[in-house]
Amino acid sequence: MPLVELRFSANELELDLAQVFKLLKLPRQHPQAEEWRQRIAAVEPRVRERLEPKAQYRIVPIEARLPERQTVVLAGEARFTGRGVYRRLAGCRHAAAFLLTLGHRLDSSLRQCNQDDPLDGYLSDCVAAAFTHSVLRRIEREVRQWAEARRLQLTPRYSPGYHGWPLQDQRPLFSLLQTETMNVKLNDQFFMIPQKSVSGIWGLKPEKA
Amino acid sequence: MHKELLQQLAQAVIDGNKDQAETLTNQLLDAGLEAKAILDNGLMPGMDVVGQRFRDNLIFVPEVLIAARAMKASLAILEPLLAASNAPQVGTVVIGTVKGDIHDIGKNIVIMMLRGAGFRVVDLGIDTPAEKFLQAAREENADIVGMSALLTTTMGYMKTVIERLKAEGLRVKTMVGGAPISPAFAEQIGADGYAKNAAEAVDKAKALLGV
Ligand code: B12
Numbered sequence: 001m002p003l004v005e006l007r008f009s010a011n012e013l014e015l016d017l018a019q020v021f022k023l024l025k026l027p028r029q030h031p032q033a034e035e036w037r038q039r040i041a042a043v044e045p046r047v048r049e050r051l052e053p054k055a056q057y058r059i060v061p062i063e064a065r066l067p068e069r070q071t072v073v074l075a076g077e078a079r080f081t082g083r084g085v086y087r088r089l090a091g092c093r094h095a096a097a098f099l100l101t102l103g104h105r106l107d108s109s110l111r112q113c114n115q116d117d118p119l120d121g122y123l124s125d126c127v128a129a130a131f132t133h134s135v136l137r138r139i140e141r142e143v144r145q146w147a148e149a150r151r152l153q154l155t156p157r158y159s160p161g162y163h164g165w166p167l168q169d170q171r172p173l174f175s176l177l178q179t180e181t182m183n184v185k186l187n188d189q190f191f192m193i194p195q196k197s198v199s200g201i202w203g204l205k206p207e208k209a
Numbered sequence: 210m211h212k213e214l215l216q217q218l219a220q221a222v223i224d225g226n227k228d229q230a231e232t233l234t235n236q237l238l239d240a241g242l243e244a245k246a247i248l249d250n251g252l253m254p255g256m257d258v259v260g261q262r263f264r265d266n267l268i269f270v271p272e273v274l275i276a277a278r279a280m281k282a283s284l285a286i287l288e289p290l291l292a293a294s295n296a297p298q299v300g301t302v303v304i305g306t307v308k309g310d311i312h313d314i315g316k317n318i319v320i321m322m323l324r325g326a327g328f329r330v331v332d333l334g335i336d337t338p339a340e341k342f343l344q345a346a347r348e349e350n351a352d353i354v355g356m357s358a359l360l361t362t363t364m365g366y367m368k369t370v371i372e373r374l375k376a377e378g379l380r381v382k383t384m385v386g387g388a389p390i391s392p393a394f395a396e397q398i399g400a401d402g403y404a405k406n407a408a409e410a411v412d413k414a415k416a417l418l419g420v
Contacts, residue, residue: 025269036271118314119274189309189362 001059001146003178006138010051013134015044015127023126040127043120046113047127052103055139056177059096059146059204062089078172080201084164088155092203096143096154097176100135101184101197102128110196128196136198143202152204159200160190173199211242215251218283222255225275227282234283244290248325252280253408256318260406270314277318284325291327298329300418302384303345304355305333307366312359315387315407319355322407323414339366339373346374351381352418355410356400358387368398375399382417386410 020040021028030036060075070086071079074095080086089095106128114121140154147154161167167190174186185193192199214237221229237247259276262268302323306313313335323330331349333341346354354374358364367385374381384402385395395403402417404410 024271026271114313117278118317119271119278122270122274122314187309191309195311 003056003058004142005181006055006057006135006142008053008055008135008138010048010053013048013051013053013131015048016130016133019130019133020126023129024123039119039123043113043124044127046109047106047124047131050103050106050109051131052105053100053131053135054103054182055098055100055135056182057096057098057139057143058176059094059143060176061094062092065089074172074176078176080165080169080172082165082169084162085158085160085169085201087164088158089201089203092155092205094147094152094204096146096202096204097173097199098139098143098201099174099177099179099182099184099197099199100132100139101182101192101194102131102135103196104183104194106196107194132196132198140202143204147204150204151207153207155203155205157200157202159198170199173201211237211240214240215247218247218251219255219258222252222276222279222283223258225272225279227279230279230283231286234286238286238290243294244287245294248284248287248291252283252325253322256280256322257406257408260408273318274314277314277321281321284321288324291325299327299415299420300352301329301331301349302353302355302414303331303333303342303349303351303381304357305337305342305345306335306357306359307363307370308336308338309366310358310360310363311335312387313357315359316355316357319357319386319404319407319410322411326411326415328414339370342370343373343377343379346379346381353382353384353402353414355384355386355414358385358390361389364389364394367400371399384410384413384417 026036062072062074063076064073070083071081072086072089073079110124113124144154160169160173170186170190184197187193214233218233221233234247259273263273306316320330320332331345333345342354356367356370358367371383382401385400386404390403392403402413404413
């Protein structure tokens with residue numbers, strides 16, 4: 001399947017307040033929940049203003065599994081290696097590789113904000129992270145539609161750097177996409193720049209009868 | 210009466226009540242208490258409680274930041290007075306979060322406390338490469354180089370910095386901290402000091418300089 005690019009305007013992304021609370025690790029029943037809500041609302045416009053959300057995904061066939069190396073070979077070009085990713089993709093015929101970013105402008109603004117006031121900086125960071133979730137949900141919706149039309153179901157989302165899938169595999173994952181048009185790069189520790197970017201996969205496997 | 214007001218100030222820090230912290234600080238000064246006593250017996254104990262509650266998972270980062278903001282507001286009133294009474298300065302600390310790491314909340318609290326205690330602190334910010342530590346240590350004539358790391362993938366870099374400082378023959382003490390750092394790790398990488406929180410960082414820095 002060809003690569004799919006998604007573009008959004010900053011204003012069409014919804015902010016999921018429950019998600020922000022979760023990221024801040026504040027219980028919804030926090031005694032000062034209302035004050036926190038107001039603080040979040042106060043930083044939201046500044047974050048939204050600087051969003052340049054972009055996303056990309058590509059659904060590729062899984063061509064081989066090499067048990068002795070715990071490796072999965074995709075579309076002939078990329079190899080994912082690790083106990084976790086090997087297991088997660090068991091029984092899958094396809095994988096959907098994705099990358100999303102909120103852009104460079106937000107990064108520098110978050111850094112500045114953090115210096116001006118660490119609390120606002122941290123709140124802004126969590127608001128931005130919640131926006132990445134909104135973009136994720138959009139990508140997931142499309143991938144799910146494609147899968148359901150073929151009686152396939154999605155495995156839980158998974159990213160390099162999480163348990164059982166080394167961060168180095170950002171490279172083969174990036175090779176499946178066109179990261180230049182997204183303007184996302186990896187640094188020498190395999191972290192993504194801009195920072196508010198998320199990459200990963202869903203496995204697609206036949207629905208159980 | 211001082212005691213009660215100091216307790217209230219500690220509580221204002223714990224609650225993150227910035228206005229209250231400012232008011233109480235001014236009241237205590239008006240009542241004739243010295244800035245240093247307000248710091249040691251009001252702000253520090255308050256922040257200690259906050260740090261302990263954070264480690265016990267009773268509160269979370271946003272609440273730590275609110276408390277830090279209240280503390281900062283009070284310190285802004287105290288700092289000029291502290292600076293005047295502390296001359297000559299206790300010593301110079303050059304501090305930063307190491308390369309590859311952007312966590313700076315803890316480091317910034319440490320800076321606040323060190324400044325409050327009369328240290329001159331040069332903040333190198335986040336994602337700091339070894340060269341920058343070296344250069345600043347030299348140019349600022351630092352007594353102590355402080356390093357913060359919150360990631361298991363970046364804590365190893367502290368060793369690189371310490372080795373470079375030694376290789377260049379710089380006579381500075383080194384002090385490390387951050388959630389994943391243990392005393393054993395600090396020793397293993399050849400750091401002169403480790404502290405698990407900001408109040409201890411002040412004690413450790415003083416001990417390292419023998420003041
Ligand atoms: C806040 C936070 C963030 C914020 C940072 C905002 C900021 N401006 O700092 C944001 C959202 C940006 C962030 C990003 C990331 N984070 Co983070 N983050 C945290 C979190 C929740 C709290 C850290 C904190 O501020 N603590 C509060 C302060 C007050 O405590 P402290 O830092 O320990 O500092 C005290 C002491 O350690 C000591 N101290 C600190 N420094 C120094 C220095 C000296 C010299 C001395 C003496 C003492 C000292 O005194 C301080 C005050 O008492 C922790 C989880 C946790 N509960 O610790 C994860 C955590 C550290 N993050 C983690 C991760 C993985 C990341 C990311 C890689 C996530 C990602 N996939 O993008 C990125 C890292 C990007 C990067 N390159 O650094 C992991 C690290 C896992 C690991 N084993 O390495 C943690 C543990 C979360 C987790 N459980 O997975 N993070």
